[in-house]
Amino acid sequence: MNDKEHLQTLTEIRSLMEKSSRFLSLSGLSGISAGVCACVGVMAVIIYWDIPLFEHDHLPFVELDYFPFIKFLVIDAFLVLVSALVLSIYFTKRKAQKQGLPFWDKSAIRLIINLFIPLVAGGVFSFAIFYHHLGGLIPATTLIFYGMALLNASKYTLHDIRALGIAEIILGLFSAFLVGYGLLFWLIGFGVLHIIYGGIMYFKYEK
Amino acid sequence: MKDLLDNLDKAFESRVRLGIMAILMVNEQVDFTQLKELLDVTDGNLASHLKQLEASSYVAVSKQFVGRKPNTTYTATAEGKLAFHNHLKAIENLLKN
Incomplete structure (x- = not known):
């Protein structure tokens, strides 16, 4: 065997190790579409309730008295989540088909499980915060837990997710001190950051 | 040069066996x-390579x-992981020289 063959062997080994342990079909377009959905969701709240985005105290859902607002917010968030998931799955499935990799295999299941453990914990914790009338901290909680979920999931997919997770955590911590700017932080965290990272990943791996 | 080649593990001469080991490492x-x-091989081919790796524990x-x-x-044994590690080192050393 000559050097070239040895090098090729090393490359093959590397690719096998990556392919077998990480879910590599995650598409940058999934991130972009999720970000766009989040932006639309936040804009809907701002426009429908006529809330100034850059002014303090624009989230009155600390108290249960604002029931129509809470109902709107919950339905809005649910619609954002569903449409973001559907679009993400679509683009990731498309990338997997292009790569000739299986879409639903053990690496995908491992990714989902590790993503959802911190995510579900964060969801339940957010509900507890609401229950104790501390709703102003919900934006911070959702961002921090989402960041930790991404950090955890990054071990099972493209490394880039790790940086996105850290960015979400930092943003969440800021928002914990700047209570009352929740919609703005959601717009940046779930909207803008997703679009930026999705774009970076798209140009890095799919162009 | 001969010393360097001695460090290459005979068990990993085959691409398939090396591939199996790489997957089991992670x-x-x-x-x-x-x-x-993952390896895109036939049942019989894979089975015979796995038997050989099993035989060398x-x-x-x-x-x-x-x-x-x-x-x-299938899982990699401690012995197998060490052997794989040494084999990769041997390849790296070959490339350095």
Whole structure:
């Protein structure tokens, strides 16, 4: 065997190790579409309730008295989540088909499980915060837990997710001190950051 | 040069065996079908390579039932991991020279 063959062997080994342990079909377009959905969701709240985005105290859902607002917010968030998931799955499935990799295999299941453990914990914790009338901290909680979920999931997919997770955590911590700017932080965290990272990943791996 | 080549493990001369080991290094447990899909080889080919790795005790086999279906999973032994590590080092040294 000559050097070239040895090098090729090393490359093959590397690719096998990556392919077998990480879910590599995650598409940058999934991130972009999720970000766009989040932006639309936040804009809907701002426009429908006529809330100034850059002014303090624009989230009155600390108290249960604002029931129509809470109902709107919950339905809005649910619609954002569903449409973001559907679009993400679509683009990731498309990338997997292009790569000739299986879409639903053990690496995908491992990714989902590790993503959802911190995510579900964060969801339940957010509900507890609401229950104790501390709703102003919900934006911070959702961002921090989402960041930790991404950090955890990054071990099972493209490394880039790790940086996105850290960015979400930092943003969440800021928002914990700047209570009352929740919609703005959601717009940046779930909207803008997703679009930026999705774009970076798209140009890095799919162009 | 001869010393360097001596460090290459005979068990890993085959691409398939080296591939099996690479997959088992980063996954705790892998079943037969997964290996087959990842390496893109036939049943018989894979089975014979796995037997050889098992014979040199680089790979441990465990058989169990999932429902009524038999399911065979493979793990790398400590010995196998060390051997793989040394083999990669030997290749790297070859490239350096």
